[in-house]
Structure formats: C-alpha cells, structure tokens
Amino acid sequence: MDNKNIIRLLKHTCSLMELHGENDFKIKSYNNAIFNLEREKGDLSAMTATELAKINGVGKSIATAIDEINQTGSFANLDKYLQETPPGVIELLSLKGIGAKKIRQLWKDLDIESSEALLQAIDEGKLAKLKGFGEKTQNNLKEAILFKQKHSGKLLYAEAEPFVNALKESIKQQFPDVQISESGAFRRKTEIIEEILFVVASEQEAQIKAYLSSIEALEYSQKQSGPFTWRGVLTETDTPVRFRFTSKNSFYRDLFITTGSQAHIYREVKEQKCLLDLAREAGQVTSEEDIYQLADLKFIAPELREGQFEFDSAKMEQRANLIEMDDLKGILHNHCTYSDGKHSLEEMATYCKELGYEYLGITDHSKSSFYYANGLYENKVKEQQAEIDELNKKLAPFRIFKGIECDILPDGSLDYDNDTLASFDFIVASIHSAMSMDVEKATLRVLKAVENPFTTILGHMTGRLLLQRDGYPVDHKTIIDACAKNNVVIEINSHPRRLDIDWRWIDYALSQGVKLSINPDAHAKEGYHDMIYGVHIGRKGGLTKEMNLNSMSLEEINKYFESRKEKALNMAV
Known part of the structure; x- marks a missing residue:
C-alpha cells in the first residue's frame, strides 16, 4: 500500500459516510486528515499508528485506520459501510459530476440502486421531483452514465502494462520453452486497451491453457475459447484477455498479423496484394522483417502500424530514428x-x-x-x-x-x-x-x-x-x-x-x-x-x-x- 492507495481508501470511506448521512463534523475530520496526508512526504505504510497520529489533522482514530490498512488492505469502518451499501450504489459514486449527498437522495427517495435504474429514471422524468436535479443536472448524469458504459472494460495502457508484464513473466517461468509476446493494440502502445492479446508458441499448449485457467486474476470463458484460442477477462476490470496459440514455425507470422491495425495489414503494397496476403503466402519466416522484405519495405516499428503515414517513404526516411x-x-x-x-x-x-x-x-x-x-x-x-x-x-x-x-x-x-x-x-x-x-x-x-x-x-x-x-x-x-x-x-x-x-x-x-x-x-x-x-x-x-x-x-x-x-x-x- 503506497500513500496514494491509502488516501484513495480514506476518500472512498468519506464518500460512503456522506452517502449514509453521517454527521458533518465526522466527515470534515476525514477531509481535513486527507488534505494533510496528501501533503505528507513520508511513507505512510512504514509508519506506526503512533507516528501517524502525530501528522497534523490525523488523530488517533484515522491513524488506527491507516495502520489497519497497512496490515490488512482495508479497515473496519470501510468494511462496515461497504457491507451496508448495495454494490450498484457504490458504482454510482464513481460517476463524474454527482456527489455522495445527491446519490443518497436518489437511493433513499427513489430507490435507485444502479446506473441502469438511474438512466431509466432520467428517461422517465422521475428525477424532476427531486430538489437539485434540474434538466442540466439530469443531462450531465445521463452523459456520465453513457460515457462509463461506452468505456466499460477498457484500460489505460499504463494500467494494463503491469498485468501484461507480470503475466508474460509468470508464463515464461512456468514454461521455459515458450515463445510469447504481447500483440494487438498493447504492442502498438495504443493509449486505451480494449483487449489484452498474446501470441504463444509452445509444445505445452494444454498445460499453459490449464495454468491460465487457474490464475485468480483471470476468468476463463469456455464458450468464447476455441482449439487455438484461450479467452477470458480480467476479473477486476472485465477487460477481455485472449491468447492465440500457434506453432513455433508460424510464431512471427501470427505476431505480425495480430499486431498491425486493419488499416495496416490490409494495405495494398505489391502486385495488388496487401501485407496480410504476403504474410499468409510466405513460407516459414524467422522475423517480422522477412514479411516487410517481401513487400519491398523496411521494417516498420509496431507503434507505427496504424495505417497512417508509415507507407510514405519520404516521411519514413525523415523519421527513421524514432525518439527514445x-x-x-x-x-x-x-x-x-x-x-x-x-x-x-x-x-x-x-x-x-x-x-x-x-x-x-x-x-x-x-x-x-x-x-x-x-x-x-x-x-x-x-x-x-x-x-x-x-x-x-x-x-x-x-x-x-x-x-x-x-x-x-x-x-x-x-x-x-x-x-x-x-x-x-x-x-x-x-x-x-x-x-x-x-x-x-x-x-x-x-x-x-x-x-x-x-x-x-x-x-x-x-x-x-x-x-x-x-x-x-x-x-x-x-x-x-x-x-x-x-x-x-x-x-x-x-x-x-x-x-x-x-x-x-x-x-x-x-x-x-x-x-x-x-x-x-x-x-x-x-x-x-x-x-x-x-x-x-x-x-x-x-x-x-x-x-x-x-x-x-x-x-x-x-x-x-x-x-x-x-x-x-x-x-x-
């Protein structure tokens, strides 16, 4: 637990206190402590409860809470509020543009316990009877819900990166003969990741699939998986995860095919053939460079494979040495x-x-x-x-x-x-x-x-x-x-x-x-x-x-x- 995560839990607790109508003095005490903790330079996880209590504005009870977070990852007061709050109401707290007090109104006065129920209530005009929920507020809420639904399951590249690296390293340790690489949008370093994709070649395909299904952070989807594909989701974020299994002879061809965007691999490059055609027709390739050579092209870095300017030879000559x-x-x-x-x-x-x-x-x-x-x-x-x-x-x-x-x-x-x-x-x-x-x-x-x-x-x-x-x-x-x-x-x-x-x-x-x-x-x-x-x-x-x-x-x-x-x-x- 670093300072940022400790403070995040305290902020969440503060929101839940407002949601449950706790007295303003108690909420103010938490906010005051959070304000000072955000400016604390020391490592909160390394401090004792006594040391934490000496931080301006923190006090004994919040110091004890932080100490408990350091020991268990949570604390009793937070757990109590979480148990007393429907999961859908907790989800509403993450909506941008609405505070805990207004969510309490929706929950207690209209029995709204999910974003879907809130969206329906807005469409049916039920919020109009509540004080403070004018047309502008309702429109903002609707936009926030639709925005969140649109981006459900997506991760920032930086959020996906630790998982991708850890999972790849774990598989390498368990199966030393494996060839494995991240692919798709993640390999292209795209800012938002909608699916985490790996290409894998190994003689132990069945064992790797079983290993993946045993990982707690992943939820296996048998229905979506196939003979050459393992599919599931990240349990915490519901982000799709896919493993594409191939032979060692086809590893670089399949890595090439799955890395580039559609606009890149379907680009017609030679004799009315696109890159995908050339890749599929190629015999055994020992690197992605081999495929580009078939198209009479220099190697194109994965980040550039978006179908933008990477086929403009003059620009690529000017930008041959990308920034490091x-x-x-x-x-x-x-x-x-x-x-x-x-x-x-x-x-x-x-x-x-x-x-x-x-x-x-x-x-x-x-x-x-x-x-x-x-x-x-x-x-x-x-x-x-x-x-x-x-x-x-x-x-x-x-x-x-x-x-x-x-x-x-x-x-x-x-x-x-x-x-x-x-x-x-x-x-x-x-x-x-x-x-x-x-x-x-x-x-x-x-x-x-x-x-x-x-x-x-x-x-x-x-x-x-x-x-x-x-x-x-x-x-x-x-x-x-x-x-x-x-x-x-x-x-x-x-x-x-x-x-x-x-x-x-x-x-x-x-x-x-x-x-x-x-x-x-x-x-x-x-x-x-x-x-x-x-x-x-x-x-x-x-x-x-x-x-x-x-x-x-x-x-x-x-x-x-x-x-x-x-x-x-x-x-x-």
Missing part, C-alpha cells in the same frame, strides 16, 4: 509544493538530477487556479524564482528553468501581465477552467493564447482525461497551423490519463514544422517516470529527437528560451 528515452535531456512541465505538487522544489530538482537529466522546468499553476490548485500570485512567483536562483548555484551545472503553467482565461488571455510573464524563462499555456465550450469557442480561446508572444508551449491541447472525460473540442489543424506560424511548441502530456496532443495529430504537426515537447505534468517525483508514455505516443506519431524540444541539451534549450523571450519582449513593447 535516452534522447530526453530535461523534464519540462512539473509542479512542486509551491502550488499543488507533493514534493518541494529542491526535492523535485534533486531527483531530476539523480535520474541523469540536465535540467528541470518547474511550472506551478498560475493565480487563477489558486482555489483548486494553490496557484501562484505574483509575490509567490518572486519567492519561487529567488529560491530557483539559490538552487541553481547549489546544483550547478544542473539547471532549473523558471516556468509557469499559465491558465488560458476564458477570453484567451494569459493569467499575468506582461511584466510578470517576462520574469519566466518559458511559459506553458493551458486551459483548466470553463471547459464547456463548442469547437469554435474553444479553438478561438486557444488561438489567442498561441498568438501571445510569451507562450512557449501549448499544454494538453484538449484537456481530456482518458476514460474519465472527453476533452473540449478543438480544430486541431487550425491550432497546429497557428503554432507553426507563432513558433509555439505543442506538448505531448505524458500523464497516462492525458496523452494529449493525440498521437493522430503528431504527423500533421511535424509536417508543418512544429516542435513537440514530451512533458510528464509531474505533481510528484514519481511522475517523472511517466515520460516513457509520452515517448510511446511520440513514436506513434513519428517523432524524432530533432523535433522534440526537451531533447535539446542544456546549452541549446537555454539559447532557445532566451531567443524566444527576447522576441516576446520586442513584440510586447
């Missing part, structure tokens, strides 16, 4: 305790240096986000910049660049005046509020920010949170064209739930000469490790180190920032 983790020289777009980050500025910088990077861009939230993200007013900006100056002396030659994640306000302007903007080395401009916009309004809002001479990087272009909410709609082409015209870098936000800009638009951005920047949006030291997901997305779009901003060396990016700022100051006069 080792190409990243610094980490931009990060938050520390000055706004809503977990670790101090020095801790964030020191860890970044320990990871071998040359520089860090610190970009705490700007003042408009003060109430929900502790955004920085001008006095705090000056305080942070003074600390950066001192740390740069201490950590040299490592460098901290003075940045800010500056809110793009509803009218498209940035959150500070020009004098304050000029005090930063670089600006990441992002939208965080008033996100209910049509495509015209959202596009115009972003365009105005892109045209601001102080904007260096456009942050998470659509504001999407994968499997949680759709982003605001934007005209990607128009915005990318504006970034090209104004020399603004576009962020690939590496947080697994964002991965925004969408990789499907990276090719167009590169074709327009727009640089990208792989940024983790880290709110804690651990967030730096999300950079790998941005690399995956960059590679899918054909990104090379030459077109990635933070592949620049410290000296190169310092000159880049200085040049951009000089130009902005001249334009602002």
Whole structure:
C-alpha cells in the first residue's frame, strides 16, 4: 500500500459516510486528515499508528485506520459501510459530476440502486421531483452514465502494462520453452486497451491453457475459447484477455498479423496484394522483417502500424530514428509544493538530477487556479524564482528553468501581465477552467493564447482525461497551423490519463514544422517516470529527437528560451 492507495481508501470511506448521512463534523475530520496526508512526504505504510497520529489533522482514530490498512488492505469502518451499501450504489459514486449527498437522495427517495435504474429514471422524468436535479443536472448524469458504459472494460495502457508484464513473466517461468509476446493494440502502445492479446508458441499448449485457467486474476470463458484460442477477462476490470496459440514455425507470422491495425495489414503494397496476403503466402519466416522484405519495405516499428503515414517513404526516411528515452535531456512541465505538487522544489530538482537529466522546468499553476490548485500570485512567483536562483548555484551545472503553467482565461488571455510573464524563462499555456465550450469557442480561446508572444508551449491541447472525460473540442489543424506560424511548441502530456496532443495529430504537426515537447505534468517525483508514455505516443506519431524540444541539451534549450523571450519582449513593447 503506497500513500496514494491509502488516501484513495480514506476518500472512498468519506464518500460512503456522506452517502449514509453521517454527521458533518465526522466527515470534515476525514477531509481535513486527507488534505494533510496528501501533503505528507513520508511513507505512510512504514509508519506506526503512533507516528501517524502525530501528522497534523490525523488523530488517533484515522491513524488506527491507516495502520489497519497497512496490515490488512482495508479497515473496519470501510468494511462496515461497504457491507451496508448495495454494490450498484457504490458504482454510482464513481460517476463524474454527482456527489455522495445527491446519490443518497436518489437511493433513499427513489430507490435507485444502479446506473441502469438511474438512466431509466432520467428517461422517465422521475428525477424532476427531486430538489437539485434540474434538466442540466439530469443531462450531465445521463452523459456520465453513457460515457462509463461506452468505456466499460477498457484500460489505460499504463494500467494494463503491469498485468501484461507480470503475466508474460509468470508464463515464461512456468514454461521455459515458450515463445510469447504481447500483440494487438498493447504492442502498438495504443493509449486505451480494449483487449489484452498474446501470441504463444509452445509444445505445452494444454498445460499453459490449464495454468491460465487457474490464475485468480483471470476468468476463463469456455464458450468464447476455441482449439487455438484461450479467452477470458480480467476479473477486476472485465477487460477481455485472449491468447492465440500457434506453432513455433508460424510464431512471427501470427505476431505480425495480430499486431498491425486493419488499416495496416490490409494495405495494398505489391502486385495488388496487401501485407496480410504476403504474410499468409510466405513460407516459414524467422522475423517480422522477412514479411516487410517481401513487400519491398523496411521494417516498420509496431507503434507505427496504424495505417497512417508509415507507407510514405519520404516521411519514413525523415523519421527513421524514432525518439527514445535516452534522447530526453530535461523534464519540462512539473509542479512542486509551491502550488499543488507533493514534493518541494529542491526535492523535485534533486531527483531530476539523480535520474541523469540536465535540467528541470518547474511550472506551478498560475493565480487563477489558486482555489483548486494553490496557484501562484505574483509575490509567490518572486519567492519561487529567488529560491530557483539559490538552487541553481547549489546544483550547478544542473539547471532549473523558471516556468509557469499559465491558465488560458476564458477570453484567451494569459493569467499575468506582461511584466510578470517576462520574469519566466518559458511559459506553458493551458486551459483548466470553463471547459464547456463548442469547437469554435474553444479553438478561438486557444488561438489567442498561441498568438501571445510569451507562450512557449501549448499544454494538453484538449484537456481530456482518458476514460474519465472527453476533452473540449478543438480544430486541431487550425491550432497546429497557428503554432507553426507563432513558433509555439505543442506538448505531448505524458500523464497516462492525458496523452494529449493525440498521437493522430503528431504527423500533421511535424509536417508543418512544429516542435513537440514530451512533458510528464509531474505533481510528484514519481511522475517523472511517466515520460516513457509520452515517448510511446511520440513514436506513434513519428517523432524524432530533432523535433522534440526537451531533447535539446542544456546549452541549446537555454539559447532557445532566451531567443524566444527576447522576441516576446520586442513584440510586447
């Protein structure tokens, strides 16, 4: 149990308390404790109950609860509420846009105990009689339910990754002669995984199938399985899992066929034959390269097999060397305790240096986000910049660049005046509020920010949170064209739930000469490790180190920032 999971259980308990109508004082105590625990730097799982009770706002009862979580994975109070709550009502708590108190109304007043029952009640107009459930609330609820149903069983790539790696390693240990590889969307590093697929070749096929059926995390589906296929689901998430069994002679052919998207493998490439035809007609192949050679093509990396630009020889020549983790020289777009980050500025910088990077861009939230993200007013900006100056002396030659994640306000302007903007080395401009916009309004809002001479990087272009909410709609082409015209870098936000800009638009951005920047949006030291997901997305779009901003060396990016700022100051006069 890490801090994040412990706090998640406490938050869930707090929601259940509201659901059951506990007194406000008790709920407030939990919320106060959670607020302080989110800022606790120590490892909660390593603390005794006595040590936990000394944390500001925690107290003896919550300390005891955390101690029990550390011992058993849960605690008595949570278990009690879970037993007293119908599973369908617990599921309603995960709906976006509705709190526990309103769910209590639905449960107690209308006897609604599932999302299906809630959807039916909305369609039948039953919610209209309840206070606080106007037409807008009902529409938002309906959208949330339909969104959740649409994405049922799907996983983020980063959520699927630990399971895929652990299961593959487990099978290798149990059956040393096995040939096994992940395939499908997961091998292509797609951001959302709808099915986890493996290709397997082994003389012990029956034993492997029996082993899979014995794994507690998997639920076998005999009805859907066949002679060469084992099918089931991940029990926790209901995500489909499929094992395709083949011979060792056919392993690479079947891996090739199952990896590429339909648009890729059905692409006509030679003598009116598609890649799938060539693969099926081939004799024994010893690698996927053999199949591409039959089509007179160079090997195409799995990430690129989406039927996009991978058959354009000129583009593939330009992008022959896709970006790698080792190409990243610094980490931009990060938050520390000055706004809503977990670790101090020095801790964030020191860890970044320990990871071998040359520089860090610190970009705490700007003042408009003060109430929900502790955004920085001008006095705090000056305080942070003074600390950066001192740390740069201490950590040299490592460098901290003075940045800010500056809110793009509803009218498209940035959150500070020009004098304050000029005090930063670089600006990441992002939208965080008033996100209910049509495509015209959202596009115009972003365009105005892109045209601001102080904007260096456009942050998470659509504001999407994968499997949680759709982003605001934007005209990607128009915005990318504006970034090209104004020399603004576009962020690939590496947080697994964002991965925004969408990789499907990276090719167009590169074709327009727009640089990208792989940024983790880290709110804690651990967030730096999300950079790998941005690399995956960059590679899918054909990104090379030459077109990635933070592949620049410290000296190169310092000159880049200085040049951009000089130009902005001249334009602002």
